[in-house]
Amino acid sequence: MSAGAVDVTYRGVFQKNLAGVITKELVKAARREDKFGGTVARYGDSPERNGIPAKQFAVIASDMASLQVEMTKYEPDNVVVVAVMDDTLAKGIESWAWYGVRPINLNLAPGGTLLVISRQDPAALLKWIPRRPQPWTLAILPGEPSFGGLWVYNDDGTDYRTMGAIARVTDGLVSLESLIAQAAGTRDGGKREQQLREGYEAVQLHQVAAGEGAEDTYVPVQMPDWTQMREGLVVPAVEVGRTNELFMKYTTRTARPLIKFDACVKCQICYTVCPDECFIPTPEGHYDVNYDHCCGCGICAQSCPVSGCIEMVNEAVFDGNEPLHGVYERDPAAYEELRAEKLAKAGGPVPHYGIY
Amino acid sequence: MTTMETRAAGTAAAAAGSEEIITGCDAVAQALRLADVDVLAGYPIRPYDSVMTAVSKMIANGQMDAEFIVAESEHSQFEIGKHASLVGARAFIGSSGVGWMYGMEALVVTSSLRLPVIALVGNRALDDPGAFGVEHNDALMVRDTGWLLYWVESAQEALDTTLLAYRVAEDKRVMLPCALSMDGAFLTHSQHIVQVPGPAPVAEFLPPYDLGDRRFHPDNPVSIAPQFNEDWVMEARRQADAAMRRARGVIAEATADFRRVFGRGPDDPFVDTYRMEDAEYALIGMGTVGLVGKVAVDRMRAAGRRVGFVRVKWFRPFPRPELRALLRGVKGVGIVDRDYSFGSNAHGGVLYTEVAAALYPEPTRPVIVPFIAGLGGREVSVENIEEMTDITEELTARGELDASCQWIGVRGPASDPRYDVERGAR
Missing domain, CATH: 3.40.50.920 (Rossmann fold)
Structure with missing residues (x-):
């Protein structure tokens, strides 16, 4: 009498179909084993924003009663796998319906597995992922994040490779055989079987010890009771010139604007068009970037009239959110070196970023 | 009421008080003048709209100083009332039948924002068929949403209760909107004997509207009605529930004070x-x-x-x-x-x-x-x-x-x- 959940954490809109296919197909495969199941799309994530961290769950239970209890939760309990569809989500996730940035492994059950699609090694990911009091498993499925759209099925095999990896790491929640049998009934069943087996074989498991990983700075927001809340749905406003500390937005980002300050013509367009007021004027008329609140929409890069001045660069090559103009002020040449290094590591800027 | 009568009413009322033969809607209009309402929003529909006519005459005659905004629909009308109340203006709205229904979204947010807007509902059958006569279903549609609801029997009670409604609704312990219901035709369009008080007792009975630290103003930077999720809604409902529970005591207190100040009024408030x-x-x-x-x-x-x-x-x-x-x-x-x-x-x-x-x-x-x-x-x-x-x-x-x-x-x-x-x- 038990239920287990697979949490698929994904980039809103771009990976909604991906998460939807994975969770539903896991449940269908589990039905072949006479288990009970359902999927839960975390309601607060809807309507989704482009790139915002969002979740869908597959709940698989030995019996109907265990399933029913989980189906009335926004986030089911006993998350045995968190499947992360883009490794930059490992920096933390902040749904638009939440308060603050949560660790990617916050709800992982003790002994559970965090499965990340990534080209990075465990040490690099553990720089971002907070430590846990119990040991857990970091599983890496080598690959690039698969981004599509709401109306697009991105048929690149990421869904079935991920399911194959999940079958490997869950030890019995749903078997590879059931997934293959389920896939056999679909179009391109042979290709799907191949992808399931690929994922099953390719996933690399890494045991993470208790206490291993980044510092855990997460502090849950304290919820006031009804006598403590202001009446009439009034909350303090963010003062002019300040930013909302309860909604950072940076975890939405898959690429960040990197500025070549030497090329800047001080036209102020980036400052004007940024929907999140992330450009901070410097005394000499440049614009520094508040990476805490930049959601990576790329409008600045599209709007900048100077070629190569603002470029969108893969978020995975950065740690932290410190503004970079200070580096430039101290030593413009050193800043250019840093910029070149990041661009090289990322394989150049993200082309056509933000153009839909 | 003719213009001449309105003038006479205004002049006489300025002195002490006067007996008038006026409709229920006119009586509410007199109360709005006495309460010095700041913003009135309206959209015409029978039978409530006689109050619009009466109020606009008084404003035109210089007997009343208020913003009177005729909106393009009930929904906008009620939103205007809500926002006026939010910036610290004493506000009045009203409608009848399906007009009241059309503004339903604006009505429920007025109560959930705990804004003491007063509304007149000239009770009217819901369409279809297109009928002008009284049914109470219109006002009753908001019965579960945090509106104080009152049904008057006479034009006198309409005037008195309008003053009472502002006093109760604006009380810090309550802060809920109040809809005053008046039977279409029998009260809205029939003239009754009404004692119209002078300004002095009204000033004594009804303190100025004070929204306190909730007032929406550049000097008081607040955010009103953000998107709430399951983490907050139930507590907000509980606050409205508590306000409605407290309203009973405030109504009793205000009714007793009404009797003291005006020398008349009911023994039982409810x-x-x-x-x-x-x-x-x-x-x-x-x-x-x-x-x-x-x-x-x-x-x-x-x-x-x-x-x-x-x-x-x-x-x-x-x-x-x-x-x-x-x-x-x-x-x-x-x-x-x-x-x-x-x-x-x-x-x-x-x-x-x-x-x-x-x-x-x-x-x-x-x-x-x-x-x-x-x-x-x-x-x-x-x-x-x-x-x-x-x-x-x-x-x-x-x-x-x-x-x-x-x-x-x-x-x-x-x-x-x-x-x-x-x-x-x-």
Whole structure:
């Protein structure tokens, strides 16, 4: 009498179909084993924003009663796998319906597995992922994040490779055989079987010890009771010139604007068009970037009239959110070196970023 | 009221007070002038819109200083009232029938933002068919949403209760909007004898509107009504619930103060009771049905029948303690609903359901007979009230504890196979 959940954490809109296919197909495969199941799309994530961290769950239970209890939760309990569809989500996730940035492994059950699609090694990911009091498993499925759209099925095999990896790491929640049998009934069943087996074989498991990983700075927001809340749905406003500390937005980002300050013509367009007021004027008329609140929409890069001045660069090559103009002020040449290094590591800027 | 009469009313009122022959809508307009309302929003629909006419005359004549905004719909009208209230202006809105319905979204956010807007609902049947006559369903549609609801019986009560409503709604312990219901035609368009007070007692009774630290202003940077999720909504509802619970005490306090300041007014803030002292039977209704109800009671009393009438004034908060106390010892109760709630308990109206629920915890309960009468503005006569009393007595004598709803004044047979399909299984 038990239920287990697979949490698929994904980039809103771009990976909604991906998460939807994975969770539903896991449940269908589990039905072949006479288990009970359902999927839960975390309601607060809807309507989704482009790139915002969002979740869908597959709940698989030995019996109907265990399933029913989980189906009335926004986030089911006993998350045995968190499947992360883009490794930059490992920096933390902040749904638009939440308060603050949560660790990617916050709800992982003790002994559970965090499965990340990534080209990075465990040490690099553990720089971002907070430590846990119990040991857990970091599983890496080598690959690039698969981004599509709401109306697009991105048929690149990421869904079935991920399911194959999940079958490997869950030890019995749903078997590879059931997934293959389920896939056999679909179009391109042979290709799907191949992808399931690929994922099953390719996933690399890494045991993470208790206490291993980044510092855990997460502090849950304290919820006031009804006598403590202001009446009439009034909350303090963010003062002019300040930013909302309860909604950072940076975890939405898959690429960040990197500025070549030497090329800047001080036209102020980036400052004007940024929907999140992330450009901070410097005394000499440049614009520094508040990476805490930049959601990576790329409008600045599209709007900048100077070629190569603002470029969108893969978020995975950065740690932290410190503004970079200070580096430039101290030593413009050193800043250019840093910029070149990041661009090289990322394989150049993200082309056509933000153009839909 | 003619322009000349309005001027006369204004001048006389400035001195001490005056007796006027005015409609219920005019009486509300006089109260709005006396309350120095800052922003009035309107959109015309019969029968409430006479108040718009009366107010615009007073503004044009320089007797009243207020912003009067005629919106392009009820939805906008109510939003204007809400936002005016939010920036610290005393606000007034109003409508009737489907107009009230059309602005429903704006109405529910006014109460959830806890803004003490006062509304006049000139009760009117909901379309279709297009009908101007009174039914209470329009105002009742907001009964669950945190609006204080009051049904007046006379133009005098309309004036007095408008002042009382601002006092109660704007009280820091309450901060809820209030809708004043007035029967279409019988009150909105009939002129009654009304004592219009002068400004001095009103100033004493009604303090200025003060929204405190909730006032939306550049000097007070706040965010109002952000998107809430499951983490916050229930606490917000609880706050509204607490406000509605506190409203009872504030209403009692304000009503007593009204009597002190104006030298008149009701003893009981919540219900208007008539000859209930030794009553064996009681009829309960809301609005102008009380006028005929009381006359019918006099007639029946003269014939030796021990009958009383109870008019529910405040429907929200519902006068549960008063009704329980009043009906203790009463053998049979007839509930006169000028509304419908198709498919509800016993197929009765809204008032019936509420009264029956209020009496349920009583150790001995009277026979309760639901009636529906006066829909769509159909007259409810003294004879109708007597007929309802007869039926109530008869069913009480039979010990009918599960009485089916009776329609009074409807053409057609009371019993018919097409109607009694549920007999025995209701």
